[in-house]
Amino acid sequence: MRRIVAVVLAVFLIGGVAAAVVAGREGQDKGTATKTVRAVIGSEKAEFFADPDVVKALAAKGYTVETETSGSWAMEGLDLKGYDFAFPGSQAPAAELAKKYGVRQPLPRPFYSPLVVVAHRNAAEVLAANGLATVNKGNGTLKMGAYLDAAHANRTWQQLKGADKYGELTGTLFVSTTDPTSSNSGALYLAAASYVAAGGRVAADTSAVDETAPLMRKLISVQGAQQTSSDATFRDFISGVGNPLVLVYESQVASLLMRGQSVDDLIVLYPDTTANSDHTVVPLTEEGRALGELLSTDKELRKLAVRHGFRPQDASAEFTAATAAHTTYLNQKLTGVRQAPVPASKVLHEMARQARG
Template structure:
């Protein structure tokens, strides 16, 4: 059972071939990372959510021994159409170069708190598509990893750099978190679907996705003329963590971490292998217009414990 953002990796013929060479045939189903906890995974060899917190909960539920293999990770980013990025930059909410920039989280959260609309931002009147409330589209935080990690980072910034440790801390930032989610209306349950919509020109001009989805698109050579990748100055990394439910599942998780060919293929799908920044930098050298390879100026927000983040997501959804 895997998060949807890894579906293309496991169906890649080269990945299938590399796994087969090591004696593995892997069949996958997809689920929101936080929804896996509610599934009956009896008979599965492994679960592979998009971050450590849901993986730890699954490990507790199924009595899985530590350590859990963490083959690769990906920071969360906001993809923006160029016009939108330029307007945010002109209003002090972002910095934007030709293809990448930084989303200033404190300024963005202040705009969200004040119910800012695009029409209130200077320069937005030149672009007819920039209308309505300013917000970043995310997946549903109650079921999907990227949506939950967005709340983790936003609440950390809103609380002045403190990670929520209990319900009272969640209560303090809950009104703003609710505002960030409620303004979006219906939410996707899959970051894969949200990213596809953005690329096809549908929906909101600002969408939270995994850097891996952008990097994979670039390495496939697909057209990205209108793309700016905004790295939140405070973000949460998605540590893709294997929860082995059988010994075969553990062997596979370790293989994904150590096998040279599989690591190379993971990079081709945009993931950053743990402790191997040079591999990612070499593979994406032609795409530094869009990618912040060294994550310069990006601060990593600690993620609350699973129980706390669940409560934060529940309150944010109202």
Template sequence: MLGSGSTLLGVRRIAGIVLAVLLIGGVVAAVVAGREDQDKRTATKTVQGVIGSEKAEFFADPDVVKALAAKGFTVKTETSGSWAMDGLDLKGYDFAFPSSQAPADELAAKFHVRQPLPRPFYSPLVVVAHRSAAEVLAANGLATVGKGTGTLKMAAYLKAAAQDRTWQQLKGAAAHGELTGTLFIASTDPNTSNSGALYLAAASYVADGGRVASSAAAVGRTAPLMHKLVSVQGAQQSSTDAAFRDFISGAGNPLVLVYESQVAALLNQGQDVGDLTVLYPDTTANSDHTVVPLTPEGRALGELLSSDPTLRRLAVKHGFRPQGATGEFTAATAAHATYLNQKLTGVRQAPVPAYKVLHEMARRAGN
């Protein structure tokens, strides 16, 4: 009986050990499975894209990185002039993100990308000026000026440009030693930069009596004036980022063409803008930031940027106007209404010529 009891006790001990091992194994398996599930939930797809430089700070913002990761995306970007993207080798990229629809449509045609293309946000072109320059323009009928914002009268400005007017010829300029030389708006190179090309689009539209250039003949009608607008500047910046930084630092031309988003982003950061005056051309062009998806992941990213409330809010933080509802931008920039024409009152949007027409306009303006 003792031998039988010992055997039974031994069997029970072995069974206990086996059960403990199984229990421990189950716990380990559950932990591993839980970690795998968590990894799956937090795993991100890495997408690679080329973007206009004015969006670099948006994609580098830690809050944007976090919001994208929460939706399963890690985004890696390189910058390029929007009009130079057509010449890039985009093999291996998931998306291109130029700053307007014309180069985006050209890229879409080249890579056989289906329409519609996601257009998450936009920004109108504006002219930043120091207070002295804005007041001289207003005194000579070229602008109307309020406290921190105003309107540039494009027809009057283009007439002055056609006549090679100088600051010295303008009433009131003599009191400001920095206002000398030919009157002009500093813009970026229209052959490579979106803002420079859109400047010509708006200027040619006004100069040609409110007609959108659609042919070589139409380009020819305004070519001499477009050439004058560009050639008077000498060397041009390749990006609005550099031009805007120079202006804020006190260097450069008294009048500089930039994106409204750059001004709004600076104001949102609470930075001192000194005697900044923001002039909205009464006829301007919108920079429609348009995603060209080269892979399904690229399209998913573009649609996410358009629809996700957090990413739309962060776009406004960086000065962009989300497509669709205008209330998001108006509410977020309420404290800066002194400088921003939030509802774009009195501002007409010039239609932008087709890519090839605008490209030819830029080429002739630079020759």
């Protein structure tokens, strides 16, 4: 089967907190940088902070940023003394960190990204032929209700008509995700799936979690060992290994396209019910808050965030203009996509715990 041309990503993660990525390394233009701030960030933002143009833009505002990566939910278990801010991938873990460290509201939310499922064309077309998806030239829609029904019934690829033509489509049908107990994207996947499974009701307490727990457990247990970072799962997919259906951030796909990388048989499936990843800064010092607000308001940094595939808050026109050449793959206006409310962090933690068994 044709594969997407492999891309060498900038940061290779081992898991948990990875090696520091320093904005303003030796040999780069440090401009007027006078203040160094330290941060723990989700791996999906590592390339953004390592981008020389981002380094330069931050330096022009007087900052050097040193970052280390961690799963968003795993940040809660870290000792963040000495850091200026944490930058998880959504509001739920950010709220937990803010509560733990007594951080005043509001928390800066510079940009966001919806969750999508990347697929190889063969897999996407088989899903479409069996009523689980719709497929256009380069993007489409994953029908979450039909997919969850298939998961509940333990359907295999071999049971889907047309799959027998493709030797790589074997075994149980499932979407690969990150570990929901430590990673934001995996937890948000459960939030959206449980919302659909419960008939459009967001889980509000443990009893609601219990209702959908058997299905959530199936969605996770069938995957076996899971990665702790979305960066790793996306890297596997574009290298042509692993499962044919992988949950990633839209920003990862958009960034790949805007870098001009060659794409062969990629199909981007937008779940008809998904969850947005609101990248939220948790300021631990005043310098951290200033940096978070700068990411939200500075025109150049917003432009660079879009270049890395992120959607700035309250500025859809910026993303639309920057991705105009890539509408084959990207659903710019998120047409036909419903946003699932995300449970409170305590409830989502319990959901992830039960899903992992």
